[in-house]
Amino acid sequence: MLALHCTNIHLLGISTTHGNASSNHTAINAARCLFSFGAPKHLRVYPGATQPLLLEAKHDPEIHGEDGLGGVEGLPAPDDPGVLAFFETNKDGGHVRALDGMVKCIKQAWRKGDGHKVSVISSGPMTNIALFVSVYPDLLDAVEEFVFMGGAVGLGNRSSVAEYNILCDPHSAQIVLNVPVKKTMIPLNVTHTAIVTKRIHSQLLSSTFVSESGDHVLPVPSTQLRHTLSTLIGFFAASYKSTFGFNDGPPLHDALTVAYVSNPDLFKTARHRVDIELTGTHSVGQTVVDIWKYRTCDGTWGRNGRNCLVAESLDVNGFFGLLLDAISSCDEVSPLNQSIGAPLIYSG
Numbered sequence: 001m002l003a004l005h006c007t008n009i010h011l012l013g014i015s016t017t018h019g020n021a022s023s024n025h026t027a028i029n030a031a032r033c034l035f036s037f038g039a040p041k042h043l044r045v046y047p048g049a050t051q052p053l054l055l056e057a058k059h060d061p062e063i064h065g066e067d068g069l070g071g072v073e074g075l076p077a078p079d080d081p082g083v084l085a086f087f088e089t090n091k092d093g094g095h096v097r098a099l100d101g102m103v104k105c106i107k108q109a110w111r112k113g114d115g116h117k118v119s120v121i122s123s124g125p126m127t128n129i130a131l132f133v134s135v136y137p138d139l140l141d142a143v144e145e146f147v148f149m150g151g152a153v154g155l156g157n158r159s160s161v162a163e164y165n166i167l168c169d170p171h172s173a174q175i176v177l178n179v180p181v182k183k184t185m186i187p188l189n190v191t192h193t194a195i196v197t198k199r200i201h202s203q204l205l206s207s208t209f210v211s212e213s214g215d216h217v218l219p220v221p222s223t224q225l226r227h228t229l230s231t232l233i234g235f236f237a238a239s240y241k242s243t244f245g246f247n248d249g250p251p252l253h254d255a256l257t258v259a260y261v262s263n264p265d266l267f268k269t270a271r272h273r274v275d276i277e278l279t280g281t282h283s284v285g286q287t288v289v290d291i292w293k294y295r296t297c298d299g300t301w302g303r304n305g306r307n308c309l310v311a312e313s314l315d316v317n318g319f320f321g322l323l324l325d326a327i328s329s330c331d332e333v334s335p336l337n338q339s340i341g342a343p344l345i346y347s348g
Helices: 021-037 098-115 127-133 137-142 163-169 171-177 198-205 224-244 255-262 316-331
Strands: 014-016 046-047 117-121 143-149 183-186 267-272 274-276 287-289 310-313
Touching: 014 021, 014 098, 046 098, 098 117, 098 127, 098 137, 098 224, 117 255, 127 137, 137 143, 137 183, 143 171, 143 255, 163 171, 183 255, 183 316, 198 224, 198 316, 224 310, 224 316, 255 310, 255 316
Parallel strands: 014 046, 117 143, 143 183, 183 310
Antiparallel strands: 267 310, 274 287
16 A cells, blocks of 8 residues: 555555465455555556475464454455456466566566666565576666565564564575665564554544544544554554564554655665574574674675665654555545445444
8 A cells, every 4th residue: 555655656566475374365465455555457466486485384373364464344355356357367367477477567667777677675575586586687687676574683573583574484585685786674673663553543543633642542434444454453453462562552564665665764774784594493584684794795785795774763753654644645546435335344
């Protein structure tokens, strides 16, 4: 939604992969969201990797529900024709897959140097991206930057030291970190500051909400879209409270990648050498950030260089202002708000 409704971002397409849920679920969920957020009809979802490069696939229903969109109300059914239209099919009727879709979109944007470079955003395991950079190294010139939500400096969330997206496919993450293109990492240390407090949740529900205190009842959602977004936040909040002890609200991890591409000035970053622990008995998937510059590096972004910008802090109010503006923009075009007589069901 944020990528669609930031005026300085032109979304080219979406590839999906294994991660919070199976790749079958994540692909159809992406299409359901594109439909619900009023995406242009030409956009496509390209289903990608069903498993990591080497490890067994894992999913996280405890945090995200069995289908990856636990508790969400109001999205169209998976077999809705408007949803299925966001998939591109081959001549044999099968879906065009992630690698083919990524290459097509990037080539069309780049036009052999006569067009524009592309930012590639990752909010899940980086399997599709690792395959892309390995099979199409000639297209790296077309990539401005790889931006990924993942990793952390000195903490983890689904192991003692590893963040979940990296833990799902650490080998792919290392492949991407090795390419000689700028990378930016949005780690848990920063995403854990983007908390959807009760005040933010209230503003999400109603653009006219005003309160002088944090002690209030959540307002009734002013549109069906806002109700749907609220149900997602509500389920996630309950999961993060019970699992991680986040009592003030859940962190909004993945949208920060899009916010960075739209407005990097919201973030403070520092350039470091980042590698992934691939063999440790207790530390597989840990992002090893050389903040003290122990490793001798050259000036490149590649295998021997300080290969990654690491976000250190966030203008939290600025980020939520961007997000709330995008919701207001989405409100104007979302098909969820255009269903005649659609009930606004809310359980606060």
